[in-house]
Structures are given as structure tokens and as C-alpha cells.
Amino acid sequence: MDVHYLVRRHIQPPLQLPFLQPLPLRCRFRGGGVTLSVACCSTAANDHQERPWESYDRDIQSHASSDLSRSLHLLADMQAAGMRASAAAYARLIRALARAGRALEAEALLLEMRHQGIHPDAAHYNALLEGLLARAHLRLADRLLLQMADDGVPRNRRTYMLLLDAYARAGRLEDSWWVLGEMKRRGIRLDTAGYTTLVRLYRDNGMWKKATDLVMEMQEVGVRLDVKIYNGLIDTFGKYGQLADARKVFEKMRAEGIKPDIATWNCLIRWHCRVGNMKRALRYFAVMQEEGMYPDPKIFVTIISRLGEQGKWDELKRLFDKMKNRGFKDSGAVYAVLVDIYGQYGHFRDARECVAALKAEKLRLTPSIFCVLANAYAQQGLCEQTVSVLQLMEAEGIEPNLVMLNLLINAFSTAGRHLEALAVFQHIKDSGMSPDVVTYTTLMKAFMRVKRFEKVSEVYNEMERAGCTPDRKAREMLHDATVTMEQMGCY
Structure with missing residues (x-):
């Protein structure tokens, strides 16, 4: 089967986002077509004259986040009445869109603002920048920054914080250092959110020792350590096997009166499972529930897979019974489905049946739950079922994100179907998304599985050219592939 046909069949076509193309003043986009804003007006002319400008502008802003369609109709009505919205109203609408x-x-x-003589400021550009970065459209975001400079709009703290967060998530280490340098040059100090991002940057690039120094720096400048920073530190130490240090940070966190959240427990459980210390992992899992914390379904995959590998299905059943007794009905439903996917219960294994079972429990299906199901199938190399989860997710009106597509690559990789994995990777790029470290590393794993070692180095080089800093796993795979090729006499 043609792999590109397979991807086109199961994944929506890529979104095309032309950048700032000039449009007529009174145009609005609706479902890919263009209609005149005047056509949206259903209010009589007398009503336009009776309604004051302040009423229109206030309602546009108040409904932008809750009822975007209504705000856009109000804007069209307002313009049909010969009135012009304020800059604040435009900012709200741009951010919501x-x-x-x-x-x-x-x-x-x-563009409409420019045509009307309203000069967009940093708030308007930041609103659009936030949306582009949230959708991982990093190349479009870079072009927007150039447009911002051409218009003479200076970047502010909000601009730099949006960029730092996005570059850190995408693994673009050099770009992150550039943002930090620009902030220092302009005298913009990092706040708690900025330090949290910096901790994540150190974690993703193997700089766990720098994370320790960062805590001292924060204490010196008087920045208060919150739960997010502590979680970042615990995750950093756990990722690189420094579990004793992770536990020390956790105890320090509790000693200072900061209550652990679900992310804290997830970090502790996940990394102890990773090294096979299930006794301590299950202890944390029990304490989390005793403190009334709702278990995150994502952690179930880790616990189930590790206990399943050790053949401790009786322990899994005891955990499930305890959860039901504590009243965690929703998590219990997800837990049961995941155990079934791993082949223990045997009631159903098809993705559609699993989703139907969750719906029967009246559980609200979120992107997180779909990702959990996809990950469970992907870990076992069940490609068709992973794709089915993607289709079911789209049927619920949820747009697949980079995490979901990475899971699909992982499913094909685990099954040794590297051509399909490559096709999904190409789809990510065609969609305007920026592949992250996980994307490239998973694709490298796909080529390692089928012994296409020369492709491993090509993917690694492309990752570096894209400004995405390879992690330790990627470097280890490159080393293994290089050594193997040398032993085979291939240079």
C-alpha cells in the first residue's frame, strides 16, 4: 500500500496558512469561503442608529472568549452602522481567533486595522503570536516577528516570554539563549514563569546540574519557588536518574508548605517506574489518592505496562479495587479499558469498542484521554488501532496535535513500519507544525528498527538544521548507528 495514501486517508490534509495577504476591508472568513461582513447583518438600520458605540464595543470584548461567533457578528453589525471598533476590541478578537x-x-x-488607520501595537501582535506558537507554527511566528519589526512595533516582556516558552518546548536551544540574551540586554528580568521555562529547558537538554545552580540563583534574586518550579526540578532529576535528589526536592517542597499537585506525583511515579522501583512508585500512587488527588490517566499506562511486564496482574486488580472504593469512578473506567488493551481482561480490544465503553460510563472524552489510549496501542505496535484512535478523536471534533502525531510515529516505529512513520513525519511538516525532539528521536528509532542506519544520521542532521537540540537518547542512537556502519565497512 502506498504510505502517502495511508496518511492522506487517515489524517486531514495540511492546513495552509498564507501570511498576511492583503484582503478587502470588509471581508470575513467562514469555513474556507469569503463573505462580506455586511451580509452578516440581520439588524435593521434603525436598530444600528439606536445602539450606541459603547454597547457594541463592550459586548464584542465580553463575548470574544465565550461566544466568538457572536462577537464577530457584532463587529460586522457595528461596521455596517458606520462605526469602528476600538483597538482593545480588536485585540480580544485576534487573541480569541x-x-x-x-x-x-x-x-x-x-490588516483591517491598518486599513482603518488603527495602528496595531504589541498587544495585537502578541495575541496572534500566542496563537501561532500554541499551534507550533514556529516558521509563521518568525515571519510575524519580522512584520512586527517592519511596522516599528517594539517587542515587550510578553513577546519574549511567549518566544522563550515556545522555543524551549520545541527544543530550539540556540533560539532560547538568544531570547534570554535579548531580555538581559533590555533589562527584562525573568519572573517565576520564566524560571520555570528555564528549568524545563535544562531538563530537556540534559543540564540537570545547571538546574541545581538555578535554584540558588532564584533564591539570591528573591524569586519565590512555586509548585511548577519544584515539579520541573523533580522531573529534571528523575529524567537523568538522580532519584535521590528528586526525593530531596520533594521533601523540601513539602517542608516549605507547598502542596504537591498531580504533576508532582506523576513525576515521582513515572521515574520510579522507569527504574523498576515499583514498590516506591505504588507507595506514591497510594499517598496521592489518600490526599484526595484525582489520578491522571496518563500515569496508568506506565504503571500497567511495568506491572504487566513483571506479571503482577494481581497487584493491578488490587489497585483497581482500591480506586473504586475511593470513588474514582472516571479514572477507574479509563484504568479498566487500559488493562483490557494490554490483554488482561479480554472483553474488547478494538479502539472503537474501548471508546464506546468510556462513553457508556458518561466520561467526557478529552484530548488527554485520546492520547492515553493511543499511547497504550502504540507501545504494543498496534498501528491500525492507533490510527483508529486518531479517527475517533477527529470525529469528536478534536484536532490532532503534535503529541498525537508523535504517538502515531511511535506506533509505526514499534511495528517496524518505517515508511508509514516517515509519511506521518512529512505530514507534520506539511501542516506547518515544527517537529520537536520527540518527533525526530522517534523517527530515528523507526530507522534503527529496520537497520537503515544511514537514515538515522540524516534525521539527526535535519534535527540540528531545524534548530532542535538533540537529547541524550538521540545522541546515543546516532553513536550506535555510526559504530554499526563502521563495523559493516560503511563510511
Whole structure:
């Protein structure tokens, strides 16, 4: 089967986002077509004259986040009445459109502002920038920054924090250092959120010793350590096997009166499972529930897979019974489905039946739950079922994100179907998303599985050219592939 046909069949075509193309003043985008804003008006002319400008502008802003369609209709009515919205109203609409993934319409509003003589400021550009970065459209975000500079709009703290967070998530280490350098040059100090991002950057690039120094720096400048920073430190130490240090940070956190959240427990459980210390992992899992914390379904995959590998299905059943007794009905339903996927219960294994079972429990299906199901199938190399989860996710009106597509690559990789994995990777790029460290590393694993060692180095080089800093796993695979090729006499 043609692999590109397979991807086209199961995944929506890539979103095309032309950048800031000039549009007529009174245009609005609706479902890919263009209609005049005047056509949206259903209010009589007398009503336009009776309604004051303040009423229109206030309602546009108040409904932008809760009822975006209504705000856009109000804007159209307002313009039909010969009135012009304020800069604050445009900022609210641009931010709402960008967050909803409707970047093209947000760009159109920026152009409309210029046509009307309203000069967009940093708030308007930041609103659009936030939406582009949230959708991983890093190349479009870079072009927006150039447009921002051409318009003479200076970048502010918000601009730099959005960029730092996005570059850190994408593994673009050099770009992250550039942002930090620009902030220092302009005298913009990092706040708690900035330090949290920096901890994540150190974690993803193997700089766990720097994370320790960062805590001292924060204490010196008087920045208060919150739960997010502690979680980042615990995750950093856990990822690189420094579990004793992770536990020390956890105890320090509790000693200072900071209550652990679900992310804290997830970090502790996940990394202790990773090294096979299930006794301590299950102890943390029990304490988390005793403190009334709702278990995150994502951690179930880790616990189930590790206990399943050790053949401790009786322990799994005891955990499930305890959860039901504590009243965690929703998590219990997800837990039961996941155990079934791993082949223990045997009631059903098909993705559609699993989703139907969750719906029967009246459980709200979130992107997180779909990712959990996809990950469970992907870990076992069940490619068709992983794709089925993607289709079911789309049927629920949820757009697949980079995490979901990475899981699909992993499923094909585990099954040794590297051509399909490569096709999904190409789809990510064609969609305007920026592949992250996980994307490249998983694709490298796919080529390692089928002994295409020369492709491993090609993917590694492409990762570096894209500005994505390889992690330790990627470097180890490159080393193994290089050594193997040398032993085979291939240089």
C-alpha cells in the first residue's frame, strides 16, 4: 500500500496558512469561503442608529472568549452602522481567533486595522503570536516577528516570554539563549514563569546540574519557588536518574508548605517506574489518592505496562479495587479499558469498542484521554488501532496535535513500519507544525528498527538544521548507528 495514501486517508490534509495577504476591508472568513461582513447583518438600520458605540464595543470584548461567533457578528453589525471598533476590541478578537486555531482570520483583522488607520501595537501582535506558537507554527511566528519589526512595533516582556516558552518546548536551544540574551540586554528580568521555562529547558537538554545552580540563583534574586518550579526540578532529576535528589526536592517542597499537585506525583511515579522501583512508585500512587488527588490517566499506562511486564496482574486488580472504593469512578473506567488493551481482561480490544465503553460510563472524552489510549496501542505496535484512535478523536471534533502525531510515529516505529512513520513525519511538516525532539528521536528509532542506519544520521542532521537540540537518547542512537556502519565497512 502506498504510505502517502495511508496518511492522506487517515489524517486531514495540511492546513495552509498564507501570511498576511492583503484582503478587502470588509471581508470575513467562514469555513474556507469569503463573505462580506455586511451580509452578516440581520439588524435593521434603525436598530444600528439606536445602539450606541459603547454597547457594541463592550459586548464584542465580553463575548470574544465565550461566544466568538457572536462577537464577530457584532463587529460586522457595528461596521455596517458606520462605526469602528476600538483597538482593545480588536485585540480580544485576534487573541480569541488565534487561540481557536483560526490564524488566517486573526491576520485579516490585523490588516483591517491598518486599513482603518488603527495602528496595531504589541498587544495585537502578541495575541496572534500566542496563537501561532500554541499551534507550533514556529516558521509563521518568525515571519510575524519580522512584520512586527517592519511596522516599528517594539517587542515587550510578553513577546519574549511567549518566544522563550515556545522555543524551549520545541527544543530550539540556540533560539532560547538568544531570547534570554535579548531580555538581559533590555533589562527584562525573568519572573517565576520564566524560571520555570528555564528549568524545563535544562531538563530537556540534559543540564540537570545547571538546574541545581538555578535554584540558588532564584533564591539570591528573591524569586519565590512555586509548585511548577519544584515539579520541573523533580522531573529534571528523575529524567537523568538522580532519584535521590528528586526525593530531596520533594521533601523540601513539602517542608516549605507547598502542596504537591498531580504533576508532582506523576513525576515521582513515572521515574520510579522507569527504574523498576515499583514498590516506591505504588507507595506514591497510594499517598496521592489518600490526599484526595484525582489520578491522571496518563500515569496508568506506565504503571500497567511495568506491572504487566513483571506479571503482577494481581497487584493491578488490587489497585483497581482500591480506586473504586475511593470513588474514582472516571479514572477507574479509563484504568479498566487500559488493562483490557494490554490483554488482561479480554472483553474488547478494538479502539472503537474501548471508546464506546468510556462513553457508556458518561466520561467526557478529552484530548488527554485520546492520547492515553493511543499511547497504550502504540507501545504494543498496534498501528491500525492507533490510527483508529486518531479517527475517533477527529470525529469528536478534536484536532490532532503534535503529541498525537508523535504517538502515531511511535506506533509505526514499534511495528517496524518505517515508511508509514516517515509519511506521518512529512505530514507534520506539511501542516506547518515544527517537529520537536520527540518527533525526530522517534523517527530515528523507526530507522534503527529496520537497520537503515544511514537514515538515522540524516534525521539527526535535519534535527540540528531545524534548530532542535538533540537529547541524550538521540545522541546515543546516532553513536550506535555510526559504530554499526563502521563495523559493516560503511563510511
